[in-house]
Amino acid sequence: MGGLRRNRKNRNYYPGYFRAKLMAGDVILKExxxxxxxxxxxxxxxxxxxxxxLYLRKDETEKEGQVEVSKALLEKYGIExxxxxxxxxxxxxxxxxxxxxxxxxxxxxxxSGFSDGKAACQRVDxxxxxxxxILILPISRPECVGELFLAAFGLGVxxxxxxxxxxxxxLNDWVKVKVICVNKxxxxxxxxxxDFEIEVPNNPVDIVGVQYRFEGPGANRNTRLKSGEKEVSxx
Numbered sequence: 159m160g161g162l163r164r165n166r167k168n169r170n171y172y173p174g175y176f177r178a179k180l181m182a183g184d185v186i187l188k189e190x191x192x193x194x195x196x197x198x199x200x201x202x203x204x205x206x207x208x209x210x211x212l213y214l215r216k217d218e219t220e221k222e223g224q225v226e227v228s229k230a231l232l233e234k235y236g237i238e239x240x241x242x243x244x245x246x247x248x249x250x251x252x253x254x255x256x257x258x259x260x261x262x263x264x265x266x267x268x269x270s271g272f273s274d275g276k277a278a279c280q281r282v283d284x285x286x287x288x289x290x291x292i293l294i295l296p297i298s299r300p301e302c303v304g305e306l307f308l309a310a311f312g313l314g315v316x317x318x319x320x321x322x323x324x325x326x327x328x329l330n331d332w333v334k335v336k337v338i339c340v341n342k343x344x345x346x347x348x349x350x351x352x353d354f355e356i357e358v359p360n361n362p363v364d365i366v367g368v369q370y371r372f373e374g375p376g377a378n379r380n381t382r383l384k385s386g387e388k389e390v391s392x393x
Contacts, residue, residue: 172211173200173251173367191289193366195251198393199225203237204245211247223393226377229272243276243374250381250392251287251367257385259288259311260362264337266381268297270329270372277374279305280329285369286337291360295346297333300326310344312360324353332379368392 173194201214219225227246229239237244270280279302286293294309303326306317315322327333327348336347342362346354370378381392 172202172247173249193251193253195253196249196367198250198252200249201225201227202247202249203227203232204247224377224379227372227375228377229375232375239272239277239374240275246370246372246374246376248370248376248378249367250369252392254366254383254390255364256388257365257383257390258362259291259293259358259360259365260339260342261385262337262339262365263384264335264368264382265384266335266368266378267332268329268335268370268376268378269332270374270376272375273299273330278302279373281373282329282376283371284335285371286365287367287369288363288365291363293337293344295325295335295337296322297325297327297329297335297348299329302326308346308354310356311358313356313358315354315356320354322354324348324351 173196199216199220201219203212203214214227214231218231219227225248232239232244264286266284268282268284270277270282273280279298281302282297284295284297288311291311292309293311296306296308298306300323303317303323306322306325308315308322308325325348334349338345338347342358344356344358345352365383368381370376383390383392
């Protein structure tokens with residue numbers, strides 16, 4: 159497979175923050191937090207290959223300040239986009255500190271230039287991961303916003319009960335995303351427009367990484383996290 163390789167060591171297979179448990183029958187003897195970090199960006203292809211993901215080389219996915227898995231790259235390795243799509247994931251998990259889920263500013267840009275077949279909605283989910291907590295921000299084409307679900311540190315919002323139409327955008331061009339949280343009050347901006355505001359219920363925890371999930375080919379760039387005078391860029 160040339161630039162692709164399989165992970166055979168860890169049955170979890172994916173980076174992130176996890177709580178490992180030592181069990182004796184149904185009794186928890188010990189718990190231990192584990193963070194599986196990445197060396198910058200890690201590009202992963204999931205379905206339809208089953209339980210073991212495939213990994214792409216950095217020199218094929220990172221250039222000119224962006225991370226991209228294109229249709230041409232998938233075709234290069236004979237990966238079919240019909241009838242089923244591969245799910246593309248980008249991970250960036252590293253040792254950061256000083257960022258918590260109650261006060262932060264997060265910025266990124268995403269793009270998906272592929273809209274054929276099952277990718278017609280060009281769905282993108284952006285994950286901001288805390289220790290045992292998560293924010294999931296969905297974006298799709300405007301005509302597909304009826305199937306969106308937003309998760310924000312203990313609160314879940316469905317487009318079937320709330321107006322999430324502001325998360326619909328033309329993903330053939332770069333979409334600028336900004337999330338600002340001040341004292342657990344979160345504001346979501348798409349292309350500089352305020353689209354949704356909520357208050358999150360969970361107690362604050364440390365932020366430990368970001369993740370993107372695309373239905374088929376996709377790209378991201380200009381990803382950064384801020385808190386007061388502190389800032390980290392994901393590159």
